[in-house]
Amino acid sequence: MRLSVVGAGYVGLVTASCFAEMGNHVVCIEHDPFRVARLSRGEIPIYEPGLESMLKSHLASGQLSFTADMAEGVRGASAIFIAVGTPTGEDGSADLSHVLAVAEQLGQCLTSACLIVDKSTVPVGTAERVEQRINQRLGERGMKFRIRVASNPEFLKEGSAVEDFMRPDRVVLGCSDTASSELLRRLYAPFLRNHERVLQMSVRAAEFTKYAANAFLATKISFMNEMAGLCARLGVDIEDVRRGIGSDRRIGTHFIYAGCGYGGSCFPKDVRALIRTAELQGFEPAILRAVEARNALQKTLLLQDLREHFNGHFQGRVVTLWGLSFKPGTDDLREAPSLVLLDALLAAGARVQACDPVACSGVAKRYADELASGQLRLDESPYAMVEGADALVLVTEWKQFRQPDFARVRRLMRMPVLFDGRNIYDPSEIAEQGFLYRGIGRPQAGHCKASAA
Ligand SMILES: NC(=O)c1ccc[n+]([C@@H]2O[C@H](COP(=O)([O-])OP(=O)(O)OC[C@H]3O[C@@H](n4cnc5c(N)ncnc54)[C@H](O)[C@@H]3O)[C@@H](O)[C@H]2O)c1
Structure with a gap:
C-alpha cells in the first residue's frame, strides 16, 4: 500500500x-x-x-x-x-x-x-x-x-x-x-x-481510550508514590509492599514502582489535557488532579532529601546525577524529573556532574551557560562523573547503573552518599559497601562520616 x-x-x-x-x-x-x-x-x-x-x-x-x-x-x-x-x-x-x-x-x-x-x-x-x-x-x-x-x-x-x-x-x-x-x-x-x-470502536471512544490508558498508568505510579511517602514515615519498605501487592493478579506487577516522579512526552501532558476536558464538561476530575499534584511533589523529593542531608547548604557541594532522560532507553528529556532537580541544584549553587548514555547532548543545549562556567559537567562515563562527589543521585534506572563497581565508586567519591531515586539498589548491600543510602519510601541505611566541608 x-x-x-x-x-x-x-x-x-x-x-x-x-x-x-x-x-x-x-x-x-x-x-x-x-x-x-x-x-x-x-x-x-x-x-x-x-x-x-x-x-x-x-x-x-x-x-x-x-x-x-x-x-x-x-x-x-x-x-x-x-x-x-x-x-x-x-x-x-x-x-x-x-x-x-x-x-x-x-x-x-x-x-x-x-x-x-x-x-x-x-x-x-x-x-x-x-x-x-x-x-x-x-x-x-x-x-x-x-x-x-x-x-x-x-x-x-x-x-x-x-x-x-x-x-x-x-x-x-x-x-x-x-x-x-x-x-x-x-x-x-x-x-x-x-x-x-x-x-x-467509535472514533470518539478510540480518542478517549488513549487518554484513559495514560491517565490510569499515571495514577498507578502516583498511588505508589503516595504509599511510599507513608511507608517512609512508618518505617516500612515500599519495596516489600510493592512485592506484596503486585503478586495479587488483580493489581499486577507493572507500573507500581515508587520513584522520583513520572515525566516524558505523554503522561504529564495527557493527564493535564484530560483534566481540562473534564473542566470544560463541568465535571470535577478529583483523581486526576491528585495524580498530577502527587507527581509534582514527587519530582521535588530528591532535592528535599539532598537539602536535608547538606543542612540546606549547596555551595561548594558536588552532586552527581546518574541518568537524565525521563526513562531508560530514550534520549527524550521532555518533563524529565532530572531537569527539575538540575534546575534547583544549579540555582542553589551546587556543582553538578551528570551522566547519561544518550541524553547528554540534549541537556548540554539546555544548560550551555552552566557548562561553559564549569558549574555543570556532562559525560557518558558513570565513574568519571562520581569523582570528588559529595552525593550520588540515581535518577534514571539505565541498565548500566544497575550493578556498578561500588568499591570503585566509593573510592572516587568525596563522601559515599547514595540517593536512589528509583529504588534499584539493595539498601543493606549498599550500606555494607560503606555508603549512606536513601531510597524512595524505604528506611535509611548505612552511615556516612560528617563531611569536611
Ligand atoms: N512519544 C511517545 O512515546 C508517544 C506515544 C504514543 C503517542 N504519542 C503521541 O503521538 C504524537 C506525536 O508524538 P511524538 O513524541 O512523536 O512528537 P514529536 O514532537 O517527537 O514529533 C512530532 C513531529 O511532527 C513535526 N511536525 C509538526 N507539525 C508538522 C506539520 N504541520 N507538518 C509536518 N510535520 C510536522 C515536528 O517537527 C516533529 O518532528 C503526540 O500526540 C503524542 O502524544 C507519543
Whole structure:
C-alpha cells in the first residue's frame, strides 16, 4: 500500500519505518527541512533502539522516503497518518495547532480520496474537527470527493517503540465506516498474525481510550508514590509492599514502582489535557488532579532529601546525577524529573556532574551557560562523573547503573552518599559497601562520616 505519515518524531518515524518493513511504500512528511535532510541521509535525530537500522535499510530500498512538501508527500496515498505533536496548551488542554495545521494543508493539496488517520493523542471530537476542516477546503477548491478521518491512537513506549509497534498488545481502531476499518485492518494484519488484537470502536471512544490508558498508568505510579511517602514515615519498605501487592493478579506487577516522579512526552501532558476536558464538561476530575499534584511533589523529593542531608547548604557541594532522560532507553528529556532537580541544584549553587548514555547532548543545549562556567559537567562515563562527589543521585534506572563497581565508586567519591531515586539498589548491600543510602519510601541505611566541608 502507498502510505504517508505526517510528522517525523518518535511516533511518526517508528510508524513510517514499521509500515515500510511490512512492504508498504511510505513517505514521511516533516515540516522541518533540516530534519528531512538529515533523515534522507540516514541520520536519525532521536535515540530509539532498532529504529536506525530499519530506517536505513528502507531508505536504501526506496520503500521509505522523506519530504517537507505535503502535496508531494501525500500524492497517491491510500492512507495518511497524522503523527504530529499535541503539547500542553496555555490552559492545560492539548494544543491542536499542529494537527489542525496539517488538516488545513491536506485540505489545500489533496487531489484524490484517501483515509486520514489520527495517530496523535487528541481529545474527543478532534477527528470530527479535522474531517470538517479538510472537507470544507476540498469543497472550496471544487473537489468532488470527501474524506473520512479515523482514530488509531498509538500505544508504543519510547525505548521499546519498534518492538511495541511490531508486536502490539492491541490495535485500537476508531472508524465511522466499514471501508475505513477494512483498510486499517488490512494494514495491521501483518503485525497481528498470531492472534487478533484489533479493538474496533467509535472514533470518539478510540480518542478517549488513549487518554484513559495514560491517565490510569499515571495514577498507578502516583498511588505508589503516595504509599511510599507513608511507608517512609512508618518505617516500612515500599519495596516489600510493592512485592506484596503486585503478586495479587488483580493489581499486577507493572507500573507500581515508587520513584522520583513520572515525566516524558505523554503522561504529564495527557493527564493535564484530560483534566481540562473534564473542566470544560463541568465535571470535577478529583483523581486526576491528585495524580498530577502527587507527581509534582514527587519530582521535588530528591532535592528535599539532598537539602536535608547538606543542612540546606549547596555551595561548594558536588552532586552527581546518574541518568537524565525521563526513562531508560530514550534520549527524550521532555518533563524529565532530572531537569527539575538540575534546575534547583544549579540555582542553589551546587556543582553538578551528570551522566547519561544518550541524553547528554540534549541537556548540554539546555544548560550551555552552566557548562561553559564549569558549574555543570556532562559525560557518558558513570565513574568519571562520581569523582570528588559529595552525593550520588540515581535518577534514571539505565541498565548500566544497575550493578556498578561500588568499591570503585566509593573510592572516587568525596563522601559515599547514595540517593536512589528509583529504588534499584539493595539498601543493606549498599550500606555494607560503606555508603549512606536513601531510597524512595524505604528506611535509611548505612552511615556516612560528617563531611569536611
Ligand atoms: N512519544 C511517545 O512515546 C508517544 C506515544 C504514543 C503517542 N504519542 C503521541 O503521538 C504524537 C506525536 O508524538 P511524538 O513524541 O512523536 O512528537 P514529536 O514532537 O517527537 O514529533 C512530532 C513531529 O511532527 C513535526 N511536525 C509538526 N507539525 C508538522 C506539520 N504541520 N507538518 C509536518 N510535520 C510536522 C515536528 O517537527 C516533529 O518532528 C503526540 O500526540 C503524542 O502524544 C507519543
